[in-house]
Amino acid sequence: MFTYKGARNIDALYDFVTEGYKSALQDTIPPVPSMYEKTVKEMRKKFNKFAKDNEQLQYLLTDFEHIISFRKNAAAGLLVMGVIVGFWLGIIVSLLAFGKGNEKKVKSKSKKE
Numbered sequence: 001m002f003t004y005k006g007a008r009n010i011d012a013l014y015d016f017v018t019e020g021y022k023s024a025l026q027d028t029i030p031p032v033p034s035m036y037e038k039t040v041k042e043m044r045k046k047f048n049k050f051a052k053d054n055e056q057l058q059y060l061l062t063d064f065e066h067i068i069s070f071r072k073n074a075a076a077g078l079l080v081m082g083v084i085v086g087f088w089l090g091i092i093v094s095l096l097a098f099g100k101g102n103e104k105k106v107k108s109k110s111k112k113e
Contacts, residue, residue, distance in 0.1 A: 001027045 002024040006012045016024070033041075044065065051057040067075050 001029050003027055 002021045003026075004013075004016055004021075004024065006016055006020070044061075047061055048058075051061055067078070
């Protein structure tokens with residue numbers, strides 16, 4: 001596969017096809033899409049269909065696709081940060097919700113004895 005940066009008319013294209021490609025930059029041919037890429041493409045179609053009426057959701061999907069496509073380290077960082085924040089929020093909520101109830105039960109049991 002060759003990179004063509006010339007004019008877009010018949011004569012220029014003919015010249016490139018017959019002789020000009022020899023001096024052009026050569027690129028590798030991209031591989032066939034993997035099963036993962038095919039699955040992601042199908043999921044994107046479904047999400048885009050789901051979000052076609054919601055402008056804010058479309059913005060979120062566009063940002064998410066950009067991060068996944070071009071900013072792999074940022075995506076990994078966001079995932080790790082989300083897990084850490086979610087873990088600590090879960091601990092805090094469980095302590096607030098169940099921590100005081102356990103103290104009352106322990107005090108009432110000790111008063112009965």
